[in-house]
Amino acid sequence: MDGAGSGSRQDAEVAVVGAGLCGVAAVVALRRAGVHGVVVLERSGRLGGTWRDNTYPGCGCDVPSMLYEYSFAPHPWSRCFAGRSEILGYLETTAARYGVDEAIRYDTEVTRADWEPDAHRWILETTTGTYTARALVVATGSWHRPRVPDIPGLDAFPGPSFHSARWDHDVDLTGRRVSVVGTGASTVQFLPEIQPVAAHVDVFQSTPQWVLPKPDFPLSPGLHRFLGRHPAARRALRGLHHRTQEAISVPLRRPRLLRPLEAVARLHLRASVADRELRRALSPGYRLGARRLITSDTYYPALTRPNVRLRPTRAAAVEGSHVIGADGTRTRADVIVLATGYHVGDMPLARRLHGTGGVPLARKWSDDRRAYLGTSVSGYPNLFLLIGPNVLSGTTAVPTVLEAQLRYITAALTHLRTGGHAALDVRPEVEESHHEALREALRTTVYSTDASGYYFGLPGVNTFSWPWSTARLLRRLHSFAPDAYTWTPPGGPPAQVRRAGDASPAPGPLRP
Numbered sequence: 001m002d003g004a005g006s007g008s009r010q011d012a013e014v015a016v017v018g019a020g021l022c023g024v025a026a027v028v029a030l031r032r033a034g035v036h037g038v039v040v041l042e043r044s045g046r047l048g049g050t051w052r053d054n055t056y057p058g059c060g061c062d063v064p065s066m067l068y069e070y071s072f073a074p075h076p077w078s079r080c081f082a083g084r085s086e087i088l089g090y091l092e093t094t095a096a097r098y099g100v101d102e103a104i105r106y107d108t109e110v111t112r113a114d115w116e117p118d119a120h121r122w123i124l125e126t127t128t129g130t131y132t133a134r135a136l137v138v139a140t141g142s143w144h145r146p147r148v149p150d151i152p153g154l155d156a157f158p159g160p161s162f163h164s165a166r167w168d169h170d171v172d173l174t175g176r177r178v179s180v181v182g183t184g185a186s187t188v189q190f191l192p193e194i195q196p197v198a199a200h201v202d203v204f205q206s207t208p209q210w211v212l213p214k215p216d217f218p219l220s221p222g223l224h225r226f227l228g229r230h231p232a233a234r235r236a237l238r239g240l241h242h243r244t245q246e247a248i249s250v251p252l253r254r255p256r257l258l259r260p261l262e263a264v265a266r267l268h269l270r271a272s273v274a275d276r277e278l279r280r281a282l283s284p285g286y287r288l289g290a291r292r293l294i295t296s297d298t299y300y301p302a303l304t305r306p307n308v309r310l311r312p313t314r315a316a317a318v319e320g321s322h323v324i325g326a327d328g329t330r331t332r333a334d335v336i337v338l339a340t341g342y343h344v345g346d347m348p349l350a351r352r353l354h355g356t357g358g359v360p361l362a363r364k365w366s367d368d369r370r371a372y373l374g375t376s377v378s379g380y381p382n383l384f385l386l387i388g389p390n391v392l393s394g395t396t397a398v399p400t401v402l403e404a405q406l407r408y409i410t411a412a413l414t415h416l417r418t419g420g421h422a423a424l425d426v427r428p429e430v431e432e433s434h435h436e437a438l439r440e441a442l443r444t445t446v447y448s449t450d451a452s453g454y455y456f457g458l459p460g461v462n463t464f465s466w467p468w469s470t471a472r473l474l475r476r477l478h479s480f481a482p483d484a485y486t487w488t489p490p491g492g493p494p495a496q497v498r499r500a501g502d503a504s505p506a507p508g509p510l511r512p
């Protein structure tokens with residue numbers, strides 16, 4: 001890093017925006033690939049992103065923890081599905097161990113980013129000064145912005161109300177009547193935690209969820225000692241988890257195979273809820289996988305407790321201390337918790353990021369979010385997205401795709417450096433043909449069957465799902481193809497300098 005103290009202009013080789021799961025891994029990967037001068041710009045005073053911000057009771061991961069870790073930093077998880085504080089601790093410890101901390105500029109929000117075509121650099125305006133970088137890695141998160149519903153009268157509610165993603169721990173729920181709006185993944189995690197303390201909980205459900213069993217149990221120190229002594233056994237176990245997740249995603253891509261999985265979810269419901277009417281209210285009317293898959297062994301039992309009532313209706317309004325259901329019911333509440341999810345895949349930075357010709361990325365993405373392999377966007381040279389649009393299946397663990405993307409990005413940057421190029425930009429026709437194939441393949445998956453669901457980041461457009469196997473994405477990302485890009489020599493116009501098929505293998509996986 002060149003440059004001095006805050007307020008001045010500082011020059012970096014690579015700027016990473018965001019110090020969450022992805023930003024931390026990016027620093028490790030870039031340094032391992034020999035890229036130095038990496039700076040991470042983080043708007044908060046602490047790293048961790050999702051796991052820093054989401055503090056609701058019961059918050060944790062819903063893929064096996066062994067998949068929710070970096071391959072270069074195996075961790076002796078205390079449970080099969082770790083909770084939020086253990087994940088946050090893991091991210092902080094890993095960042096400290098790999099010296100990532102020193103690259104992070106905390107309390108530094110990127111307010112504007114412009115591609116400067118003459119200098120072939122990104123110019124970043126931040127709340128603490130200007131940075132420039134040869135390449136920009138966006139790691140600002142896809143589950144960052146809570147979705148707050150517009151419920152008439154909510155502003156005048158006399159008691160406390162808050163979004164589950166920004167849990168207000170000053171509000172003591174003991175002995176209170178709580179109305180929960182929404183039945184997504186967060187409610188499934190926090191309802192079993194708040195039910196024992198609240199006097200009464202009303203759960204407003206506009207759409208029932210498919211819920212699969214969650215085999216969560218503590219992992220003993222003895223097991224970890226064994227796995228520590230036998231790394232091959234740990235790798236095998238990790239591989240088994242990965243293959244199980246992948247196997248579950250097969251019917252999501254081929255809905256005619258969904259029946260056995262739906263039968264498992266129905267059996268789970270029947271085994272957990274004796275009341276026929278409640279079971280009926282909890283039975284989804286759409287195919288499993290059309291919305292985010294949910295796993296839990298504690299949600300259904302919590303709903304059967306005497307102090308919990310499922311309201312199978314949308315919360316349409318608030319009048320004084322009452323939540324009014326779309327079915328006309330009036331429910332008195334002391335506290336309202338909005339568990340209405342996130343603007344999934346929304347990237348606020350896209351409104352601040354200007355590529356060739358000064359076009360904001362949000363404008364290019366106004367009708368669809370196109371990105372080649374979810375990573376490169378035509379017209380935005382030397383820009384790389386982590387967990388960009390359409391890279392996840394319904395069951396993929398984010399770190400799996402993240403690490404493959406980082407291999408791809410480091411291969412691209414190595415090519416840039418060794419080839420003496422100033423910039424790379426994915427060719428528009430490559431981006432377009434990838435996008436068309438993706439849209440076509442998505443048509444027959446279950447992910448496209450509910451346009452009001454989780455995967456549709458824009459009206460009528462699934463901006464989330466990868467329609468093929470994760471193995472296919474990993475293969476595509478493993479082999480960086482220079483001919484997919486135009487390459488700009490220093491001081492010159494863009495040129496296609498590669499022969500077709502001139503693919504460089506990405507550097508090896510991020511292992512010690």
Ligand SMILES: Cc1cc2nc3c(=O)[nH]c(=O)nc-3n(C[C@H](O)[C@H](O)[C@H](O)COP(=O)(O)OP(=O)(O)OC[C@H]3O[C@@H](n4cnc5c(N)ncnc54)[C@H](O)[C@@H]3O)c2cc1C
Binds near residue numbers: 141
């Ligand atoms: C409750 C919850 C549970 C999840 N569980 C799982 C799971 O079990 N399995 C799974 O695979 N995935 C899960 N995910 C999804 C995903 O793995 C996490 O969201 C993960 O933390 C994403 O990491 P990230 O680094 O991309 O983004 P984030 O964790 O969101 O971090 C982004 C960072 O960027 C910073 N930032 C944003 N804008 C700016 C700006 N303009 N300037 C500077 N800094 C900025 C933010 O402050 C933040 O620190 C879950 C998500 C949520 C919300």
